Amino acid sequence: MDILPGNNEEYSQKKYWDDRYTSSDEPFDWFKSFKDISSIIEELIPDKSSRILMLGCGNSTLSEEMYDAGYQNIVNVDYSEVIINKMKARNALRERMSWKEMDVRALEFENDSFDVAIDKGTMDAMLAVKGDVWNPPPAVVDDCNKEVGEVMR
Ligand SMILES: C[S@@+](CC[C@H](N)C(=O)[O-])C[C@H]1O[C@@H](n2cnc3c(N)ncnc32)[C@H](O)[C@@H]1O
Numbered sequence: 824m825d826i827l828p829g830n831n832e833e834y835s836q837k838k839y840w841d842d843r844y845t846s847s848d849e850p851f852d853w854f855k856s857f858k859d860i861s862s863i864i865e866e867l868i869p870d871k872s873s874r875i876l877m878l879g880c881g882n883s884t885l886s887e888e889m890y891d892a893g894y895q896n897i898v899n900v901d902y903s904e905v906i907i908n909k910m911k912a913r914n915a916l917r918e919r920m921s922w923k924e925m926d927v928r929a930l931e932f933e934n935d936s937f938d939v940a941i942d943k944g945t946m947d948a949m950l951a952v953k954g955d956v957w958n959p960p961p962a963v964v965d966d967c968n969k970e971v972g973e974v975m976r
Contacts, residue, residue, distance in 0.1 A: 834951035835963075837902055840881070844906040850884045853944035857888035864889065872896055873938040878927045878970070879945025882906055890917045898937070900925040928969035940974045 826843055833839040857864075868875070871893040877886050880899035890897060897920045901907055904924040911922040925931055927945060949966045950956060959967075 831951050832953055834948045840901075840903045840948075841905045844882060844903055844909065847882075848909065850882050852883045852885060853881070853947075855943070857885050857892070861888075861892065864894075868894065868939055870938075874898075874936065876900070876930075876932075876937040876940040876974070878940055878942040878974070879948065880906070880910065880922070881944070882910065883943065885941075885943060886910075886920060887914055887917060890914075890920050895919040897921075898923065898932075900927065900930070902926045927973065928966055930973040934976045942970070942974075946970060 826847060828834060828839055873894070873896060875889070875894060875897045877897055877899040880886055880901050881903075886897050886899050895917070899907075899910065899920065899922045901910075902924065907922045907924045914920060914922070923931075927942075946967055949970070950959060950963060952960060952963055954960060
């Protein structure tokens with residue numbers, strides 16, 4: 824598979840991510856890596872025992888590098904079962920961190936389960952649809968509101 828989609832909209836489709844993760848085992852970090860943002864993370868999350876939810880973890884190394892830096896209470900979710908299985912295997916020795924196939928629009932956690940939620944590139948993927956990004960279609964607004972609503976509870 825060519826890792827780049829045929830069009831931008833594919834970033835908003837689960838099939839694109841499943842195919843991409845099936846065809847590649849290489850970790851990839853969107854936008855920034857842990858070393859770029861570690862000072863911000865340390866400033867915003869001073870307590871290393873914080874309960875952290877990683878929304879749409881993909882095959883980023885952010886969680887494992889945070890773990891190795893002392894943030895071990897991390898739950899990673901992604902709606903691609905393909906990448907969840909690969910990341911679970913890759914991080915098998917990082918026993919305090921968990922990996923769950925889950926949609927960020929319908930999180931299966933009790934209220935108040937986390938202290939911090941991190942979204943790096945996941946809402947961006949949901950926004951990758953045709954048209955004006957500043958005036959997205961109602962379904963996209965609804966998806967983003969659902970994610971925010973789930974994270975806030
Ligand atoms: C652009 S990648 C970002 C991956 C990673 N967070 C990073 O920073 O490199 C977007 C990720 O979000 C996941 N994703 C997109 N929509 C999702 C949804 N509704 N629920 C869960 N995961 C989703 C995709 O499977 C993909 O792994």
